[in-house]
Amino acid sequence: MELTRTIRVQLEPTPEQASALARTIEANRQALEYVSRIAHERRIRNAIALQRVVYRTIRSRFGLRAQMACTVCRTVAGVYKSMKANGNTDTPAKFKHPKPVFQRNKDYVLRNGLAHITTLDGRLRIPYHVEPPYLRYLQDGWTCGAAELVQKRHRWYLHVSVSKTAPDPVGDFDAVIGVDQGMRFLVTASCGNQAMFIRGGRVKQTRLHYVRLRASLQRKGTRSAKRRLKAIGRRESRFMTDVNHQIAKAVVHFAQAQGQRPLIVLEDLTGSNLSVRFRLKDQYWRMSWSFRQLADFIRYKAEEAGIAVMLVDPAGTSETCPKCGHCEPANRSRKRHEFRCKRCGYRCNDDLAASRVIAQKGLECLRQSQGA
Numbered sequence: 001m002e003l004t005r006t007i008r009v010q011l012e013p014t015p016e017q018a019s020a021l022a023r024t025i026e027a028n029r030q031a032l033e034y035v036s037r038i039a040h041e042r043r044i045r046n047a048i049a050l051q052r053v054v055y056r057t058i059r060s061r062f063g064l065r066a067q068m069a070c071t072v073c074r075t076v077a078g079v080y081k082s083m084k085a086n087g088n089t090d091t092p093a094k095f096k097h098p099k100p101v102f103q104r105n106k107d108y109v110l111r112n113g114l115a116h117i118t119t120l121d122g123r124l125r126i127p128y129h130v131e132p133p134y135l136r137y138l139q140d141g142w143t144c145g146a147a148e149l150v151q152k153r154h155r156w157y158l159h160v161s162v163s164k165t166a167p168d169p170v171g172d173f174d175a176v177i178g179v180d181q182g183m184r185f186l187v188t189a190s191c192g193n194q195a196m197f198i199r200g201g202r203v204k205q206t207r208l209h210y211v212r213l214r215a216s217l218q219r220k221g222t223r224s225a226k227r228r229l230k231a232i233g234r235r236e237s238r239f240m241t242d243v244n245h246q247i248a249k250a251v252v253h254f255a256q257a258q259g260q261r262p263l264i265v266l267e268d269l270t271g272s273n274l275s276v277r278f279r280l281k282d283q284y285w286r287m288s289w290s291f292r293q294l295a296d297f298i299r300y301k302a303e304e305a306g307i308a309v310m311l312v313d314p315a316g317t318s319e320t321c322p323k324c325g326h327c328e329p330a331n332r333s334r335k336r337h338e339f340r341c342k343r344c345g346y347r348c349n350d351d352l353a354a355s356r357v358i359a360q361k362g363l364e365c366l367r368q369s370q371g372a
């Protein structure tokens, strides 16, 4: 299982270094705009083909270094690819506030308290600072990946993505906790007869409020409405992030209370799994990033606490009987929030049933990996 995170590294450049960084950001932006125009005019969508056409110009006209010139081509090709996937094929891609991407070792490296960064003015050595909770990501077992250069007011940051391959959980766990994510209960966690429910009511209300507010501003369509829309988007995502942090913390505490060596089992909601799991009616929720964010937060916090996490396939989770394993959609009544097995008659709250099935799926995976 791959764990990834983004950590914020604050740079402390001299005024001269800051101006070199600023010029690098601007050159990168101009190069992106230029390459985007060429890609649009000549209908080139492939990064390599694009690079063949524009590479020399990027180097000579905008002064970008080799690696960054390649990254620019890849970025543009990627943006056009996702625009095409969204059905947009006739407008050129815009890059208003792009963040230059630095490849590790080639464009930047963090070494002995100094960030070595390749800019238009060559390689700079800039002192940096990392908040204590994030220091560990620059050490034991984590690998740095690409980094984005970000300027906020007068501060400079590298947003560095770090990753680590966590081994599949093996060994003796004295508690297996199944975690179900949903609408009515944002989280239902269970372990044997112990359970924890976290209600979604207040969150749902708040988000609906934002949805309505956004809709009315979109109808207005004025410039000030657009500004407010952006601000609201930021406020909403801050709200959700905060809620998700708290929930993730609660899940980890619950797990710790269940045993000395607990295992948390989550549904794997990456890729198309999200649509397998949620109905169309709940589209706003289904589309939202917050389910995945919560799953990610639980994984981070568990990892920090030394608790193993396993991801399982969500298919059929909410229709399967935790007692006899019978799987049938009619087992679950969404209206009454009730699970009632058509075969054995087992009854309980539907989200609780799902979390128990998730725990069982985790156990089954453990058994298989140990049997193999």
Ligand SMILES: [Zn+2]
Binding pocket: 321, 322, 323, 324, 325, 326, 341, 342, 343, 344, 345, 346
């Ligand atoms: Zn049953």
